[in-house]
Amino acid sequence: MVPFAGWEMPVQYSGIVDEHKTVRERVGVFDISHMGQFLLEGAGAEAFLNRALTNNVSKLGIGDGQYTLMLNDQGGVIDDLIVYRLSDREYFLVVNASMIAEDEAHLRSLGFGEGVTFANISSATGGLAVQGPKSREVFASVFGPNAAFPEHNKILFSLTNEGVLYLCGTGYTGEEGFEFFAPATVIEGWFEKIVQGCRDAGGGPAGLGARDTLRLEMGYPLNGNDLAPDKTPLQAGLGFFVDLTKEDFVGKPVLDTQKAEGVPTRLTGFHMTAPSPPPRAHYPVIHEGQVVGETCSAGLSPSLNQGIGMAYLPAAIAKSGIPIEIEIRGRRFAAETVKKPFYRKRQASS
Amino acid sequence: MSLVPDQLHYRESHEWVDSATGLVGITDHAQHELTDVVYVELPKVGAVVKAGDHIAVVESVKAASDIYSPVSGEIVEANEALSGDPSLLNTDPYDKGWICKIKVADPAETGALMDAASYRQHIA
Structure with a gap:
């Protein structure tokens, strides 16, 4: 317990x-x-x-x-x-x-x-x-x-x-x-x-x-890991749950600006593409040799038997198919950005 | 109830050492708390370590846990079988799931560790 x-x-x-x-x-x-x-x-x-x-x-x-x-x-x-x-x-x-x-x-x-x-x-x-x-x-x-x-x-x-x-x-x-x-x-x-x-x-x-x-397999965010007071829901990919047509709500002006000008970073899914220790929260994310962010929720997916996770990445690489690396205890392991959810249900049999 | 073999010595952080063979591993109690082990970063063979040094990492679905050496000495063997099947740590922590073998520098050092009775109390 x-x-x-x-x-x-x-x-x-x-x-x-x-x-x-x-x-x-x-x-x-x-x-x-x-x-x-x-x-x-x-x-x-x-x-x-x-x-x-x-x-x-x-x-x-x-x-x-x-x-x-x-x-x-x-x-x-x-x-x-x-x-x-x-x-x-x-x-x-x-x-x-x-x-x-x-x-x-x-x-x-x-x-x-x-x-x-x-x-x-x-x-x-x-x-x-x-x-x-x-x-x-x-x-x-x-x-x-x-x-x-x-x-x-x-x-x-x-x-x-x-x-x-x-x-x-x-x-x-x-x-x-x-x-x-x-x-x-x-x-x-x-x-x-x-x-x-x-x-x-x-x-x-x-x-x-x-x-x-x-x-995590569904790519559902966990507050404190994937959602934070310095990240907007547009950055977290939750724009569907934000009604910008409402006249006002707390935080709306910032979201209106981001909607017009684009977000600086976006919560992006990744999976490991080579054998590695399981990714976990707060590991550096590397793209083209540079640290571009750190992991949020991450771990081994029991359904896929593969390391998966999410990270706020610069908008330019916040899309699927981008090769990245995750640094785990000083060693870098190959990964790739992917679309969420990580796990998709097979056709229901019943 | 967790298994605690009588002939071993134990660290508070749930590693065991067999002073007769120099084999080191984690306890049944530890594997149960860690849950399904999915990755083991093995100690480096040839490394000379002191008691309490960080020698390995055991990762479960839940978390990564540092493993500390119960004794001082040279690591002469690492259990490569764990790379292919990390779940041996769950299924057989005292036998097939050993982590490494240490050439113990000072056998008297095990006196500073817990015996089985003390460890049973420690995890009670």
């Missing part, structure tokens, strides 16, 4: 590679109780969130979710998060564990506006993520054959005598699945039920280690 933002979290149960493959091939359940949850409610909540976040919450129908970013005044990333619309005036936000306090302070500093109430329910809320091609099977075995499955990027919630249960059609692995949030007091019981459901479907529990290798 490792301490993670105040929670004791298992890095692995049966082994990272085993859990990784189990999620890709069958199904796994992750304890994501460390993640943060906020509720915003009020007639002005929509306008507030459109001011505070890059994506456009006005595009969300009731029950829809979207990936979005919270920026500082310089257009740099404070956090990446998911916003779900629960009703015409209620929103559910899921934020990164390590950023709960900072996100709350930032949102408060913007001023919610009249009639908007904010609640940080993170410490009272636990979460589980079920991911993998057999997620629907697990869902049906745990919640009953007639329970509605939350489709991709949708949220369903249910008022029970245990409290509010949220079911979200989201994840961090590239596999079909759902995330489930419930009061922290009851999450352990649900974890046991869902682990049993996963075992019955040929899967089991998975830890933070596998969660990291799975998301």
Whole structure:
């Protein structure tokens, strides 16, 4: 167990590679109780969130979710998060564990506006993520054959005598699945039920280690590694989640300028092209003999059995097919820039 | 429960040495904590090292870990089999997964290391 933002979290149960493959091939359940949850409610909540976040919450129908970013005044990333619309005036936000306090302070500093109430329910809320091609099977075995499955990027919630249960059609692995949030007091019981459901479907529990290798194969950024206060979402390749047609939001002027003039560096995928130690974060990246950046998230891909990673590279070489080298403990190893995702799913067989 | 053979000596940082043969490796406890080992940077044969010197790197999916020599001496052999199959460190850390063989300079030095009973307490 490792301490993670105040929670004791298992890095692995049966082994990272085993859990990784189990999620890709069958199904796994992750304890994501460390993640943060906020509720915003009020007639002005929509306008507030459109001011505070890059994506456009006005595009969300009731029950829809979207990936979005919270920026500082310089257009740099404070956090990446998911916003779900629960009703015409209620929103559910899921934020990164390590950023709960900072996100709350930032949102408060913007001023919610009249009639908007904010609640940080993170410490009272636990979460589980079920991911993998057999997620629907697990869902049906745990919640009953007639329970509605939350489709991709949708949220369903249910008022029970245990409290509010949220079911979200989201994840961090590239596999079909759902995330489930419930009061922290009851999450352990649900974890046991869902682990049993996963075992019955040929899967089991998975830890933070596998969660990291799975998301890296998809090229999903991790805040703190791949997103930073001095890098904009346009540099991180997340322009799809930025609505520059909105009149204003925090950080927009910087993004408008970058959009017009181009970005200095862009988060670019690479893979190793010769045998090497696994690439890791903070290794120098070399192009034509010059250090041009350093690695962000990087590691051995269990699905591809190849070293993969991402780095902010000068715009001129931030495209696929550029030969580079990664310096590992003083030695340089051949690599090449590639398009993300690193891993592409085979045609679903079911 | 991790395996801790009686006849070996142990460093706090989870390396073992067999004072009879000079073989050095990492413990069962260490391989379990490291998770799946995917790469081993072997010690240089011929290098003369002191106890506590950094001699190798073991990389798992999770992290890169430095390996330190439990004793002083000359590295006379490195386990090349680990280059082809690093997972030997996971499956057989005390036998096929040995890392290197050291010609021990001073056998009395193992007295500064933990015996099996102390190491069992160390990882308890």
